[in-house]
Amino acid sequence: MPELPDVEGFRQVLLSCGSRRSVTDIDVRDAGILRGVTEERLRTELKGARLGTAWRHGKWLFVPTDGAPTLVFHFGMTGSLRCCAREEPIEAHDRLVLTLDGARNLCYRDQRKLQGVQLADDTAVDRILDGLGPDARAVSREEFLELLSGRRGAVKGALMDQSVIAGLGNLLCDEILWRSHVAPRIPVRNLSEKSLRRIHAAMGRVLTTSVRAGRVPPRRSWLTGRRDDSEPQCPRCGDSLRSGRVAGRRTVWCPRCQT
The missing domain is CATH 1.10.8.50 (Helicase, Ruva Protein; domain 3)
Structure with missing residues (x-):
């Protein structure tokens, strides 16, 4: 059940796996984890985008991108992020796989799919933060x-x-x-x-x-x-x-x- 320490750990995963790397491919294996964005838009916006430095507020994880909206993760009760070598097999609960340059995959895993992944412009990010207290x-x-x-x-x-x-x-x-x-x-x-x-x-x-x-x-x-x-x-x-x-x-x- 991810809480602040877990999400901070996922932020470190992103920093080591994806920071300043470009998204070369996107595999939406289960659209049930997408929130407010279609598979088509996610691919259009993210493919070729470079991931910026991830930051966290509470249980939310925000990943700015070059030339695209912010990629936002919320992990619900069973979500996690894993950095995997490209040759590693994809597991059953890997709902979204981002292939990055440098032969790595960033996998969003979630068994229960209570929350998920979204794209957010600056206004939408502010709206999320407005509903939260201080970290x-x-x-x-x-x-x-x-x-x-x-x-x-x-x-x-x-x-x-x-x-x-x-x-x-x-x-x-x-x-x-x-x-x-x-x-x-x-x-x-x-x-x-x-x-x-x-x-x-x-x-x-x-x-x-x-x-x-x-x-x-x-x-x-x-x-x-x-x-x-x-x-x-x-x-x-x-x-x-x-x-x-x-x-x-x-x-x-x-x-x-x-x-």
């Missing part, structure tokens, strides 16, 4: 306090709201709240400034480590590394972890540590 890696403590001030609903729901802060997903939010000793169902308005400061600090630490790993790492010292055990225990206090739905998502927390 989670760039939010200062003061800005974080301001963004959450006065919000209603559970704190996990607020953190997962992409219009508030862009990039946090289910695993990140559970990990951040566990490290902050904050229960996911607590209303934001019931949290003290001290608690919000702890959440912001934990967010920074978790993102730094996760971006370095290219994912939320399933370390045994992390909540993430225990959540899928048959009888999960808190790596901090050893108490049994609980699981339930918060903000519509499966949520794991420690009832002893997170109060």
Whole structure:
């Protein structure tokens, strides 16, 4: 389930595989991942275009091109980008394959096809960004306090709201709240400034480590590394972890540590 660290990893894939390379061929193997663009237009716009330096905001990845609109990726729940040698076999879930000069293929893989790929001019890019909050890696403590001030609903729901802060997903939010000793169902308005400061600090630490790993790492010292055990225990206090739905998502927390 790609979150900010995963998408940052995909950005690195693009930088190493496709930056400043031209698209020599386009294979749309499943048009179900195209959003607002036809196969014909995608080929017309992209073939021969040179990919620029990819940039990310939250869970969105933007690739400017020379002489064409920006190529935009959103990875939904199962999407990924892979850089492959041209002779490597195409896999079943490779929905879009861009052949690049230099004998490489850039493959967009996605099993469930909940999001996908689009072309966006500057106005369309601005429209996407207007619907998003600031990127989670760039939010200062003061800005974080301001963004959450006065919000209603559970704190996990607020953190997962992409219009508030862009990039946090289910695993990140559970990990951040566990490290902050904050229960996911607590209303934001019931949290003290001290608690919000702890959440912001934990967010920074978790993102730094996760971006370095290219994912939320399933370390045994992390909540993430225990959540899928048959009888999960808190790596901090050893108490049994609980699981339930918060903000519509499966949520794991420690009832002893997170109060």
